[in-house]
Amino acid sequence: GCGFEHVCRATIYLRNVEDFADVDAVYAKAFTATVKPARVAFGNNMIPKGALVEIDVIAVSSESE
Secondary structure (H helix, E strand, O other): OOOHHHEEEEEEEEOOHHHHHHHHHHHHHHOOOOOOOEEEEEOOOOOHHHOOEEEEEEEOOOOOO
16 A cells, blocks of 8 residues: 555665666656655675666555554
8 A cells, every 4th residue: 555655765776886876867756755765775786686776665654554
C-alpha cells in the first residue's frame, strides 16, 4: 500500500561511482515531492547478478492496520 510518496529513506549502491549523476537524474524524476527522502549512496560495490545499481528504501504509511 506504499508508494514513492511514502519513502522516507533510500540507500543507493552503485557498481561504478561515476554513474551517480545518471542515477541522481532518474532519482529526481521518481521522487517529485517538495521534500525528498533522506538518502545515502555508496560506490564501487559488487552487486549480485551483474546489476549496476541497487536501491533499498524504507517507506512509512500513515494508515494504521
